[in-house]
Amino acid sequence: MQTYGRQPIVIKSGKGSLVYDIEGREYIDCVAGIAVNNIGHCHPHLVEALKKQAEELIHVSNLYYTEPQAELAGQLVNVTGMDRVFFCNSGTEAVEAAMKLARVTTKKTDFLAVEHSFHGRTMGALSLTYKDMYRAPFKPLVQEEKFVPFNDAQAISDAITANTAAVIVEPIQGEGGINVPSNGYLKEVRKICDENDSLLIFDEVQTGFGRTGAWFCKEHFGVEPDIMTMAKAIGGGFPMGAIAAREGISFGRGEHAATFGGNPLACAAALASIDVIREEDLIRRSKDMGEYFSKELSKLSTEGLVEVRGKGLMIGVQFNRKCADLVEHGRKNGVLLNCTSETVLRIAPPLNITKEQIDRVVNVLEQA
Incomplete structure (x- = not known):
């Protein structure tokens, strides 16, 4: 198509x-696969890791444990500073998982996003993606349009309600035009979320894994989210996504799942990618x-x-x-x-x- x-x-x-x-x-x-190939194309360490894992085990259900998945969870907790991770297959799946986790944690239903945002094209993520040409053909979406200007904390303060489960923002907007916020913006958003018992979600799908000169863009602004989404560069070119959440925020049994999420081959790729980022x-x-x-x-x-x-x-x-x-x-x-x-x-x-x-x-x- x-x-x-x-x-x-x-x-x-x-x-x-x-x-x-x-x-x-x-x-x-x-272009790098749209900020995917952070370690370059066909890096020898990544290629070797994929070959080795493919010869040993490519996929099993998440009904069982695997060593690569456990090791990667530990590595991601280390580099993100968060407490728990959930593995999926793409950035838009990560956003969908973050939305579900915010709803089940807060028992609230609404989300607040910003103008010129891009969070994906599935029905939930699409509700938080600003460009109308992406959204219009597929309405009704998961929620009605709720966007405020980027880099305007007061606009978030004015729009947030008692039913806002989370505010979602890219620390630097990617598809919207590489828009960088002022230094105090994200700190103000963090404060507003805390005052309203709403969660703060950072979409680090495009900004993660060294892209902005830090492991994650949040480090530039000194702000910790409650949930963050990851994908693109996580697997060095192999399709993968994940979310990380702070202590006390986690799915319970049966509340979410992904058949291929965190399968051995994807985890081997991500572990190799993290190794290269560190070693080089x-x-x-x-x-x-x-x-x-x-x-x-x-x-x-x-x-x-x-x-x-x-x-x-x-x-x-x-x-x-x-x-x-x-x-x-x-x-x-x-x-x-x-x-x-x-x-x-x-x-x-x-x-x-x-x-x-x-x-x-x-x-x-x-x-x-």
């Missing part, structure tokens, strides 16, 4: 920050390369450049016109790019991208 507006190339292989099409042409990948110091690299990339992008000699923003290697380049032609020019000149709104170029390469590759990308954009 033709649900994507695909670029006219067929990708065959990848290594590090590079991918190759079926005709052998090389591209610097500044990719969080520091994300911070350093992100600062360099942003600095070089800011030098682009065009009157159409409005702003370069973001954290780490989650970068948005705002123009005063549509940027689709830049994506096309990039592809024709060996760089894969993506527009996350009509006027914002999203740059989210693997965290091991090199300075030389960054310079090549900037040169291609300069030509455009």
Whole structure:
């Protein structure tokens, strides 16, 4: 089914920050599967971990324990600072799980989201996704439209009610245009949730696992959520999702499930990905390369450049016109790019991208 507006190339292989099409042409990948391939394409440690696990055990039901799942749960508790995890298969499934967990914990039914948010396309997550073109064909959704302006704590304070189970927010908005909040915003939202006995959910699906120069974006703002969602980079390219929750918040038996959630192969991939992030110091690299990339992008000699923003290697380049032609020019000149709104170029390469590759990308954009 033709649900994507695909670029006219067929990708065959990848290594590090590079991918190759079926005709052998090389591209610097500044999309990374939409912030998925944080450790690069086909990292040897990930490939070996998948091979080894596939030879031993690929799947069993969650009616039984497996060692990779238990080990990964411990690793995620360690890197998130949370208390419990639940495994699923994607970001939108993680949001659905977070919604259910918020409802069963608070005994409330409503959710409050912010403008320009993106939380997924299943019926619950879609209720919290701002863009009307995604929501309109599928109404009625799980709840009526309840969105307030991003980066406006007072708007949340005005809109929250006694029946608000949770407020959900991306610490940095991804699909909405790489929008970075002011330093005090999330702390104010945390305070408002506490005052109203509502939970705070951080959607870290796109911002997690080193993308912003920290394990998770929440660290930049010094705020702890009650529940956080994860996916994209968790498996280094292997499909996986998860939620983490603070102490005292947990599903009970039978309250949620996922047949494939946390299966041995997915957990092996995630464990390998976490190993690579640690061993190759990719969080520091994300911070350093992100600062360099942003600095070089800011030098682009065009009157159409409005702003370069973001954290780490989650970068948005705002123009005063549509940027689709830049994506096309990039592809024709060996760089894969993506527009996350009509006027914002999203740059989210693997965290091991090199300075030389960054310079090549900037040169291609300069030509455009």
